[in-house]
Amino acid sequence: MKFDLAYCLSLDDKLSIYDVRDLNFDETVAFDSAKEHFQCPNDACRSTFEASNELGTFNAKNVNYVRTPHFKNLPTTQHVAGCPYVSLKASVSGVETADGEVDDGREEHFPSELLLTRREYVRKPVTPAGAADMLRDDPVRVAADSGKESVGRESAPDKTSVFAHPVECFVSNFADKELLKRMPLKVGEHSAPYSSFFKKIEYLTDNKGLIYWGRIKKIEDFHSASFRIDFEDKVWFKKTDDSKKKPYPVSVYLNKKLIDNYRKRKAFLEEIKHAVDSDKALFCFFYGVTPELKQVPGKKNPEKPFEVFNANIENLDHFIIREAPGLE
Numbered sequence: 001m002k003f004d005l006a007y008c009l010s011l012d013d014k015l016s017i018y019d020v021r022d023l024n025f026d027e028t029v030a031f032d033s034a035k036e037h038f039q040c041p042n043d044a045c046r047s048t049f050e051a052s053n054e055l056g057t058f059n060a061k062n063v064n065y066v067r068t069p070h071f072k073n074l075p076t077t078q079h080v081a082g083c084p085y086v087s088l089k090a091s092v093s094g095v096e097t098a099d100g101e102v103d104d105g106r107e108e109h110f111p112s113e114l115l116l117t118r119r120e121y122v123r124k125p126v127t128p129a130g131a132a133d134m135l136r137d138d139p140v141r142v143a144a145d146s147g148k149e150s151v152g153r154e155s156a157p158d159k160t161s162v163f164a165h166p167v168e169c170f171v172s173n174f175a176d177k178e179l180l181k182r183m184p185l186k187v188g189e190h191s192a193p194y195s196s197f198f199k200k201i202e203y204l205t206d207n208k209g210l211i212y213w214g215r216i217k218k219i220e221d222f223h224s225a226s227f228r229i230d231f232e233d234k235v236w237f238k239k240t241d242d243s244k245k246k247p248y249p250v251s252v253y254l255n256k257k258l259i260d261n262y263r264k265r266k267a268f269l270e271e272i273k274h275a276v277d278s279d280k281a282l283f284c285f286f287y288g289v290t291p292e293l294k295q296v297p298g299k300k301n302p303e304k305p306f307e308v309f310n311a312n313i314e315n316l317d318h319f320i321i322r323e324a325p326g327l328e
């Protein structure tokens, strides 16, 4: 098994690698995983060894990744006998490398729910030296701890508030259709197996409120003020006054205000600018809006509108553009 979580010393909480990525890119919090300390999520391990017994990260800070991010053992990492994480292969160098790792092919930990409210991370207050003994018997401290326990359960490993996590499950396990059919996913009120919760954009008229995805045909950059993403595949749709289905293009729009106010603005602009310049096949995943058939003014002849399925993205937390080699 791979690390599903790691204990983060400064937050006194267990985080997934996707939580770590989210914190790294969030401009409203001071967090840099390279300076943080991560330990085995197994409490027995943590209490046995010194705080210096740490784990490393892979793809924690890389905005545009292809290979599945994860925590990993360092050559120095120790585990107690029987720790489920003991067998994980250590990276020789202890730094993020692009090769030499075997056990990182795909995401094994499928969240059963994508929480639409962001998880809050509270940094552990710095305890003055010598105060630890006093605090140990302090009933307020004990009460606070037991309260925190229930918060911990809410953000249990089978739930996530980071969209990239279920997307990575889908992308990295795309070849294993049976697995994607078996694994359940809940978002909002809707529950479905991963295989059907992720809906190819050409079939978007089948059902509303899913995670739609498709290969990108073109990204139109309106001077970084806004972007339009055109999908490769068209939607075949029969209007009431038509006798048969006709193909319509699909696009989504990202507006300037949304981008400017985004807490991960820099990382987002890096992601989309990389995509605009990329010659690789790219895919877009989004949740929260369902494109609908609309009339837009024609480019050459504004008098003659054309019809397109489109939507404005409303929350960049639920929008991703990335490479996904297995989906090509």
Ligand SMILES: [Zn+2]
Binding pocket: 040, 041, 042, 045, 078, 079, 080, 083, 084, 085, 086
């Ligand atoms: Zn351990």
